[in-house]
Amino acid sequence: MAGNSDPLTPRAKLAVTAGKAVAAASRAAGRGSGSVIGGKVALKLDPDLLARLAQHLDVILVSATNGKTTTTRLIAEALRAAGPVVSNALGANMPAGITSALAGGSDAKFGVIEVDEKYLAGVARDTDPKCIALLNLSRDQLDRAAETRMLAENWREGLAGSKAVIVANADDPLIVWAASSSPNVIWVAAGQMWKDDAWSCPSCGGVMQRPGDDWFCGQCGFRRPTPSWALSGDHVLDPHGSAWPIHLQLPGRANKSNAAASAAVAAVFGVPPQVGLERMYQVQAVAGRYDVVQFMQRDLRLLLAKNPAGWLETFSLIDPPPTPVILSVNARGADGTDTSWLWDVDYTQLTGHPIFVIGDRKLDLAVRLEVANQHFQVCENADQAVQMAPPGRIEVIANYTAFQDLRRRVGN
Helix, strand or coil, X not given: CCCCCXXXXXXXXXHHHHXXXXXXXXXXXXXXXXXXXXXXHHHHHCCCHHHHHHCCCEEEEEECCCCHHHHHHHHHHHHCCCCCEEECCCCCXXXXXXXXXXXXXXXXXXXXXXXXXXXHHHHHHHHCCCEEEECCCCCCCCCCCCCHHHHHHHHHHHHCCCCCEEEEECCCHHHHHHHCCCCCEEEEECCCCCCCCXXXXXXXXXXXXXXXXXXXXXXXXXXXXXXXXXXXXXXXXXXXXXXXXXXXCCCXXXXXXXXXXXXXXXXXXXXXXXXXXXXXXXXXXXXXXXXXXXXXXXXXXXXXXCCHHHHHHHHCCCCCCCCCEEEECCCCCCCCCCCHHHHHCCHHHHCCCCEEEECCCHHHHHHHHHHCCCCEEECCCHHHHHHHCCCCCEEEEECHHHHHHHHHHHCC
């Protein structure tokens, strides 16, 4: 491992400078943060730049289908108790965005990096992480992402023999199978609300048995490992059996689960659970998610849900009926263009809520709601939906690009 005194090579310095200049130009042109284009330019000039930038850092990688961005923020907050942190906090989670983030953190001790599932093995190879957090795997972007078991296999092969400490969710069979090739795994009982992608055994294809919170394969004996950390109600249980309270400003059980995994990661670096969990209270909203904004004299709470597992978690967060709900779905490149996943979401959970439907694929969603016997109105845009909604705070649930559209519109 290189020491902090190791300067970057002249080529690497040039790449960083050029990347920052391009990113600044992109920002000035109003084209977003510029982190991705800046990273691409930097990597073109020095293909080894990511590895060089990671040399002096204790790198922590975070990957999952749902909860990556939030968990990355929680871990970064907890680790600041032990030293300066650099992180790709805005969710640019492919190699170019990660390179950009690390280029901005020359004084950092820790690099806390969210990684897109498809790039995890490669980024782990480049950055020599001390710790990797694996939270969940479920179907997402059906037209692009490999089927979940193929992703798990890709992780299993890519992480085999890794020196990193793997912090993994013992309740997700796909995660357990992916992590089991690693020699050093810390299992966290973080729960699994969405089970529809883990009914067959990832090891042999047999049917999984799920008595209570346990799971095992009746055919090959693959089974849930014994966790050393666990989420229990509003507390995290550590390996010594002590219970530490979780105080978050972020709502819902999924975020308590993210906090439990984050506490286990922070402990790998010597941050006690009490300290780590207290620091996590600072996190209020993550890239606009969970923010309550004022728009047209109304309070709107913005919630992101990208896939069936995410929608299920989000339904558990919203205020009870008759709170109005706006649903927005797009199917652009970043969302995946196949909307058939809408049929995997149980929309009967919205019964009693006045529902307003917007977004590029509002008609696809309308058909799905019709079949689920929901009362809804299709609207042209957010402004019309807000105007038509009955009084009270409005819950707004959107998938990825629809969420970005909404943030721009409501000035968040």
